[in-house]
Amino acid sequence: MRIPFLEHKLDIPRIADSNCHAQPQPDTTGLALVAIVGCPNVGKSVLFNALTGTYVTVSNYPGTTVEVSRGKGWLGEAQIGVVDTPGMYRLLPLTEEERVAREILLRERPDVVVHVADTKSLERMLPMTLQLIEAGLPVILNLNLMDEAERLGVQVDVPALEQALGVPVVGTALALGQGTPQLKEKVAAYLNGHPSARLSDSSHKMAEADYPPLLEEALEAIETRLEGNGAYQITNRAIALLLLQGDAEVTSLVREQSEDELADEILHLAESAQARFSRPISYIVARRQQESARRILESALKLPEHRVSGFAEQLSKAMINPLTGVPILLVSLFLLYQFVGVLGAQTLVGFLEETIFGAYINPWIDRVLAELIPWPVVRELFGGPYGVITLGVRYAVALILPIVGTFFLAFSIFEDSGYLPRLAMLIDRVFKRIGLNGRAVIPMVLGFGCGTMATIVTRTLETRRERLISTLLLALAVPCSAQLGVMLALLASRPALLAIWAAIVAGVFVLVGFLAAQLTPGEHPTFYMELPSLRLPTLSNVLVKTYTRMEWYFREIFPLFILASVIIWLGQLTGLFELALSALVPLVRWIGLPDEAAVAFLFGFFRRDYGAAGLYDLRAAMNGAQLLVATTSITLFLPCIAQFSVTIKERGWKTALAISAFIFPFAFLVGGLLSRLLTLLGMGR
């Protein structure tokens, strides 16, 4: 299952929802396989789309939650299989994503490996090309983002680079379609075994990193023992090198492939070599590979004397300077509010709710039901105030679609522009206080769109402690766009209440975060993030992302809307609701609200926005103080069923229940205190 907002930006790994059942993989067996590899944020998925066009599936890599896109495409007359690997920085994996990417290279025998690299950062990316060559894989180096490199005055001598590396090199600006045909041609020529496509092996010498004598010795010793023992997808030298760097998977691979005695000997050799170095071998190897890369690029890469500082660079500077960055953030938030809060939540929702559903669909449904179905109980299931169609579908289409749709559209634009990492950098110190780091800004911002999605994204946070704290805060104090929409409508005419409400919720966010950070044991977070160049988002990319996100949302959330409607129907039918309501009434009275508000809280169990919408219907019956208490309590109240079930999946039963057990009384406690404070201040009326 695709959660597309996790894609290549922000060097966040792409992750699939864990409840995803195995989807049919397009059967690429028998076809020539092209594997796309490279760092995050270099345009791998653009190439994937260019090579496959249609018929793409995205599914979990077996045994993991990392998702891999596979597809089929045509290169001239020949059909090919294409696999887009998760972002990887090097062959020695550090993260789950890199592990999966390498797994594909090690086990699936790709016929061509296209390494997509960011041209301007070639110095940083070439070491991986060298590793791929060293591993004996059929590499084509794709220098992407050529347009940006040219703008910055970075020049690459492609033939010289080809000569030095001994592999084909193609420069492209894939997002603009520049060089895409040439790249396809090279891939096709490679697959057809065209002699000119594979450059001579003699020039490979240049591409080989030379390691310190001690390391070379160990490498050779291991290589000779690997010779003729076991079949690996990559060269024995690469296997030996990974072994020496202490790679756990390659170690077990060697155990699998060799006789026990030989494996012991090999692993012993590796261990004793490791003991001879004071620093990790991976560090020494990385340095040497980088030196080789630099040697090669000395003649092939020309950097400008002076750094070009165009509009993008100036804007970037302004974004990371708090003096200008904070105003930019406020302006962005205002635009976001105008787009999602006003256009989405008011104009579009109003039109769909009142005109389309209110005037046409709902009356029509009720009429049809009245004619066709004689039993009122069944009629209630589909129509009436809580029916599957009149409530469930109406909420999904008329309320959620415009709000969430506009939010995802705006989020995709922010994401593709490269703004979010700058926001993360700006806010890191504040987030450290609440036990998180700047990276958590992404799930938090996303939480204003959909808390369920955001809870899944907390997976990308590094430590258990951060995942726990962010899950708690998302459940407690980050209202989702659907809920926000109703809140804004409820308080729009009273800006003072809106401001107090926002201040209380923000205060709770910081306070609970701060306390949680004090109480939760575990490692303190560290913050590091690449700040990618600012780019003007391309319309097609933004639309595709928004569309896929919406698709995910409707596939995951829509069934729960229907389910919630059915549960409400059942609850009313069996009288369980009456029981639950009477249990809630004392609590509702305690926080000074009219008894009818209990219905809103009960619905809040199913969706927070149902709860808020319930209050909307009550707004005439409440004074200002009550309105403030009610909106605050409902905002802090339990997350919706979808978010709760995702919390169980991501954090486990115990944590999910513990979070709920905290939130339930806490929301009422804050409401009760607020109510008393208001009375004390004489604002009870």
Added chain:
Amino acid sequence: MKLIESAQELLEQLWIATEEEAKPGLTVNGTTPEAIDELMRLGLAAREEEQITLTSAGLPEAAQAVRRHRLAERLLADVLATEEGLLEEQACRLEHALFDGVDESICTLLGHPRFCPHGKRIPLGQCCRQKRESVERLIAPLHELQPGQAGHIAYIQMNSPRRLQKLMAMGVLPGVSITLLRRSPSFVFEAGYSQFAVDEEIAADIYVRLAHD
């Protein structure tokens, strides 16, 4: 205080045993008698049957000996790019030259490093406490640079393997040219054509060989 070489080594071993391995001291087995005699004569160590321990006078002296050794390693590994495997031997020889303020100059030159190349803590010297900068610095940790200051990465501190791996994955490695762009609200630096934002903790792991115009 100049000691004979074997006494110097013993002093270091005693300090490592006491301070880093939480042992009461060392047993006489495997130590040279002259070294013990010298240390006892100077009141730096005490002997009780088979056990040798540091005296309160010996403790700071021992810390300084360890410091000289580890500074020597840092100098050899990062500035003189000594081949792996030779490091230990060379460091043992070099440390005996680091007396009479030479150690402090080297420490300042290297930006008051906190860890040796093996990731072990270097005991603080007078110069580290005062953050002395009288010698023009060759190397400084990134978090002590001013915005606009540039150089090449000299080494990455290795006391946290996880942070090291992250920096390596991002291509932040010795030899890469680096410019500090901002110190606040986070440290933003440019390495090659890529920009990174890190917190102070990670910035303190990156030691930069400064470019002097």
